[in-house]
Amino acid sequence: MKPTRRFLMQFGAAAAGLAPASRLAASAPDRRLGYAIVGLGGYADVILPRFAECTHSRVAALVSGSPEKARRYAERYGVPQSGLYDYRTFDRIRDNPDVDIVYVILPNGLHHEYTLRAAAAGKHVLCEKPMANTAAEAEAMIAACRAADRKLMIGYRCHFEAANREAMRIVRAGEIGRPRVVTAEHGFNIGDPAQWRLDRALAGGGSLMDIGIYSLQAARYLTGEEPTQVVAMESTDRSDPRFKTVEDTINFQLRFPSGAVANCVSSYGSHHNRYRVVGTEGWIDAEPGTAYSGNRLRRLKDWRAEDHPVPEAPQNQFSAQLDHLSQCVMTGAEPIVAGEEGLRDMRIIEAIYRSAREERAVSL
Ligand code: NDP
Numbered sequence: 104m105k106p107t108r109r110f111l112m113q114f115g116a117a118a119a120g121l122a123p124a125s126r127l128a129a130s131a132p133d134r135r136l137g138y139a140i141v142g143l144g145g146y147a148d149v150i151l152p153r154f155a156e157c158t159h160s161r162v163a164a165l166v167s168g169s170p171e172k173a174r175r176y177a178e179r180y181g182v183p184q185s186g187l188y189d190y191r192t193f194d195r196i197r198d199n200p201d202v203d204i205v206y207v208i209l210p211n212g213l214h215h216e217y218t219l220r221a222a223a224a225g226k227h228v229l230c231e232k233p234m235a236n237t238a239a240e241a242e243a244m245i246a247a248c249r250a251a252d253r254k255l256m257i258g259y260r261c262h263f264e265a266a267n268r269e270a271m272r273i274v275r276a277g278e279i280g281r282p283r284v285v286t287a288e289h290g291f292n293i294g295d296p297a298q299w300r301l302d303r304a305l306a307g308g309g310s311l312m313d314i315g316i317y318s319l320q321a322a323r324y325l326t327g328e329e330p331t332q333v334v335a336m337e338s339t340d341r342s343d344p345r346f347k348t349v350e351d352t353i354n355f356q357l358r359f360p361s362g363a364v365a366n367c368v369s370s371y372g373s374h375h376n377r378y379r380v381v382g383t384e385g386w387i388d389a390e391p392g393t394a395y396s397g398n399r400l401r402r403l404k405d406w407r408a409e410d411h412p413v414p415e416a417p418q419n420q421f422s423a424q425l426d427h428l429s430q431c432v433m434t435g436a437e438p439i440v441a442g443e444e445g446l447r448d449m450r451i452i453e454a455i456y457r458s459a460r461e462e463r464a465v466s467l
Contacts, residue, residue, distance in 0.1 A: 131430040136203040137163025138425065139186070139196055139226070141217055143172050146231065147208045149395065151180055153421035159429035160422070163201040166193055193217070197224035204229055204254075204428060211312060212305040215240040222251040227432050229425075231258040233316050233452070234445030236307030241449045245442040255442035256428045259320060262440050263427065264420035266389060266398035266413040267324070270380070273387050273402070273411075274325050280384030282326050282363045287318035287378040289393065290352070290370025296344040309339070309349030311452055315369020317393045319448055319455075321378045322357055322365035330357035330365070330451060332466050335459040345371070355455045387411070395420075 138160055140147050154162050164186035167173040173187045188196060196202055205221035206229040207214050215235045221228045228248060234257050235241045248255035261267040274282055290310060299305040300313055311319075323329065335355035339346050351372045357365040368375055377390035385403040392398055396419070400411040418426065431438045451467065458465040 131159060131433045134433075135159055135161040136429040136432055137161055137201045138229075139164035139166060139188070139199075139202045139205045141166040141193070141205060141207050141221075142209040142213075143167045143169070143176055144208065150206070150208065150421055150425075151176070153419065153425065154180070156418060156422040157426050157429075159433070160204075160425040163203075164188060164196065164199060166190065166196075194220055194224055196221070196226065202226060203432060206258075206425075207231060208258075210299040210305040211307045212236050212299075215244055218244040218255065219247045222247040222253050222255075225251065225253070227254040227428065229256050229258060229428050230442075230445070232445065232448075233307065233312045234442065234449055236312075238446060238449040238453055241442065241446040245446060248442060254428065254432055254438060256431070256438035257440050257442065257445035258424065259440040259444065260420045260424050261317070261320065261393050262324065263418075263423035264393075264398065265416035266400055267321075267393065268416075269411070269414055270378075270387050270389055270400060271324055271327075274380050274382070275327055278385070279380065279382030279387055279402070281361065282380050282382045284381045285322045285325055285357075285363065285365035285378065286367075286381075287321040287365060287392075288368035288370075288375035289314045289317040290368060290373050290375040292373060293345060293371040296347075301345050301347075301349055303348035306349055308452070308456065309346065309353070310351060310369045310371040311353050311455060314371070315353060315355075315367065316448060316452070317376075318365075318367035318369055318378070319355075319357075319451060321392065322367060323447075325378065325380050326359055326361070326363055326365070328359040328361060328363065329447065330359055330467055332358040332464055333451065333454045333458050334464045335455045337459040350459075353455065353459055355458070357451075 162180045162182055165173050165176055165182050166188045204227045207217045208231050211233055214230050218228050218230050306312055333355055337350050337353040339351040352370040355367050376392055378392045379386055379388040388401045402411045428438055454465040454467055
């Protein structure tokens with residue numbers, strides 16, 4: 104019998120000791136769980152069209168501060184009038200049996216509140232990254248979902264993306280030897296000073312919370328290790344109107360128990376999207392590394408650098424992520440990027456800020 108692509112993805116991941124994102128497909132009932140999308144902004148525009156490619160997920164409700172936008176989106180995505188809410192009426196979602204999962208795609212500073220309200224309404228939660236403004240908020244979100252016996256997953260889409268999964272497999276399988284140095288760079292030159300990303304109350308911080316978190320995540324999921332120490336250096340022009348309350352560039356180093364180290368860039372002033380893991384026998388490199396599409400891999404093998412093909416995946420990263428949580432809800436399995444994964448990042452992020460502020464290494 105010819106193995107299916109899905110089987111090959113699972114088998115490849117299993118060989119490397121990775122949790123296969125699609126492992127639950129066979130055991131999940133053949134039905135689609137209803138998602139309520141909270142916040143109809145830029146990233147919701149990326150997510151909403153991807154439900155069309157899901158097999159276990161559908162859009163059931165929309166939550167927006169703009170009734171006109173909600174009506175327009177409802178028409179486009181086939182959401183009934185009874186599935187439209189604003190931020191005041193949000194709690195009534197508890198009476199909507201069509202909604203199984205609430206997807207919080209709001210500014211970071213609102214993740215905590217809406218996760219708590221969703222759990223209180225008896226709904227499972229998918230919450231965007233960064234999980235919250237602080238580790239204390241993240242802890243409260245985990246506790247609330249646990250008390251309500253609801254799943255909590257964080258929107259770490261790269262764990263569902265084929266190139267990133269292949270890079271993880273290569274490193275974990277020892278194909279580049281023992282990882283020694285990870286380099287991960289993420290940044291972009293941010294625009295409008297009036298946007299919420301540059302307002303500390305709504306963003307929790309600057310580039311690190313928004314884009315540098317991809318460098319942190321990559322260093323952790325590529326090595327499969329948790330850092331024991333961080334050292335960070337910040338560089339922000341406080342006379343720039345964009346950086347009145349949040350940081351621009353904050354670079355950090357992580358030390359892992361195996362002796363591997365990571366050099367990470369986080370910037371709101373320059374464009375970066377790549378990572379490289381250098382091991383004792385070679386390296387794997389990705390640029391772009393964590394984009395919405397078109398991530399490319401190269402590797403050094405037998406002293407030669409060459410393109411490395413990205414395995415075909417049965418689903419894009421967005422619909423795979425949505426279906427994964429639906430499958431977890433239906434089967435009772437834990438998401439591969441549960442709330443605890445978001446909390447680990449929040450604790451490391453707080454240590455990074457502390458290291459930069461106090462100009463010293465911080466142990467974790
Ligand atoms: P946007 O500013 O584009 O959208 C946020 C939406 O939240 C707004 O359109 C608005 O929707 C709603 N909102 C409610 N209250 C406020 C408020 N006080 N200020 C601003 N907006 C508010 O942000 P993004 O969609 O880019 O980001 C949202 C979240 O998604 C963030 O946590 C971000 O980190 C994450 N994200 C994740 C990505 C990923 O790849 N995983 C990529 C991009 C973002 P409405 O008008 O409907 O009320």
